Amino acid sequence: EPATGEQLVDVLNKIFGAHEKTRASHAKGICVKGDFKPTTDAATLSKAPQFSAPVPLIGRYSLGGGNPAASDGQKDNVRAIALHFNLPDGSVSDLLMITAPVFPAKNPDQFLELLTAVASKDKEKVAAYFAANPESTGQKKYLMARQVPASYATADYFGVHTFYLTNSDGQRQAVKWKAVPVGGFVGLDDEAAEKSGTDFYRKELEQRLAKGPASYELFAVIGQPGDQDDDPTAEWPADRKSVKMGTITISGLEPAATCDAGVFDPNVVADGIEPSPNDKILPMRTESYAVSFGRRQ
Numbered sequence: 678e679p680a681t682g683e684q685l686v687d688v689l690n691k692i693f694g695a696h697e698k699t700r701a702s703h704a705k706g707i708c709v710k711g712d713f714k715p716t717t718d719a720a721t722l723s724k725a726p727q728f729s730a731p732v733p734l735i736g737r738y739s740l741g742g743g744n745p746a747a748s749d750g751q752k753d754n755v756r757a758i759a760l761h762f763n764l765p766d767g768s769v770s771d772l773l774m775i776t777a778p779v780f781p782a783k784n785p786d787q788f789l790e791l792l793t794a795v796a797s798k799d800k801e802k803v804a805a806y807f808a809a810n811p812e813s814t815g816q817k818k819y820l821m822a823r824q825v826p827a828s829y830a831t832a833d834y835f836g837v838h839t840f841y842l843t844n845s846d847g848q849r850q851a852v853k854w855k856a857v858p859v860g861g862f863v864g865l866d867d868e869a870a871e872k873s874g875t876d877f878y879r880k881e882l883e884q885r886l887a888k889g890p891a892s893y894e895l896f897a898v899i900g901q902p903g904d905q906d907d908d909p910t911a912e913w914p915a916d917r918k919s920v921k922m923g924t925i926t927i928s929g930l931e932p933a934a935t936c937d938a939g940v941f942d943p944n945v946v947a948d949g950i951e952p953s954p955n956d957k958i959l960p961m962r963t964e965s966y967a968v969s970f971g972r973r974q
């Protein structure tokens with residue numbers, strides 16, 4: 678039996694607890710607003726409206742996992758940014774990114790197996806899972822080799838999956854999304870991360886945004902023929918070129934209700950952007966996010 682969205686949300690609830698009015702994953706977050714300004718190159722890759730004219734954004738920063746009291750200083754957890762690009766015709770195009778270029782599972786069955794092992798709290802089962810599925814260790818290795826981001830504004834973010842962009846001439850190009858903070862990555866060493874406590878990101882962001890906006894350059898990393906488009910546990914070769922697509926600017930906070938009213942869904946994208954049809958995790962995200970959304974009403 679293939680894994681279902683219900684099963685994945687059940688096991689996330691088992692690991693983290695089922696908290697009322699709370700997402701089954703990325704439970705702790707901060708809702709924000711801003712805008713996106715495309716570069717002139719962007720429209721050569723995609724006919725999506727946000728790549729030909731500036732649009733307003735609603736965003737949500739979050740920590741991975743379903744614990745609403747998770748520590749902001751935890752090293753082996755991802756930070757994330759989820760964005761709604763609000764398009765002129767009233768529709769939205771979403772983009773979700775995390776602070777690692779890879780995910781710990783290549784398909785829903787493997788993710789269910791991983792989460793089930795973790796939920797068992799049996800250290801031998803977890804060790805056996807990772808021994809049998811070494812590709813699942815890449816995300817934690819990446820995170821442990823880097824500092825904890827000092828701020829949501831100073832982290833770099835990755836879309837992880839492959840998407841296909843289509844321009845107005847019908848040319849199609851495989852890309853992966855990447856956002857780089859304009860001031861560069863700023864991290865905390867292990868001691869500083871520990872001293873910062875469990876809840877420093879919100880205050881830091883409030884103080885920062887009171888002085889001015891936080892910006893990121895959004896890049897499309899350009900895939901070459903033969904680059905895999907089905908495996909979110911794997912990166913493309915490091916030498917792939919990228920095209921600067923625009924600037925994401927976060928200007929202020931927004932009430933949580935604005936972000937909680939719907940879901941950020943990586944498959945909700947404007948014409949000109951297409952989720953890789955070969956990636957089995959992507960459709961499961963729509964399915965499981967809908968289950969989580971239903972349970973948090």
Ligand code: HEM
Pocket residue numbers: 685686689699700701702703706737738739757758759773774775780785788835836837909939940941958961962965966967969970973
């Ligand atoms: C099958 C694999 C996955 C499952 C089962 C899963 C599960 C979930 C769930 C249940 C939520 C909460 C949805 C809601 O209530 O709105 C969520 C949110 C999120 N997920 Fe996933 N996820 C998966 C893969 C990924 C991947 C590959 C990424 C990498 C970009 C990712 C990034 C996020 C982000 C950024 C959010 C927060 C969205 C927000 O702030 O509302 N997820 N995930």
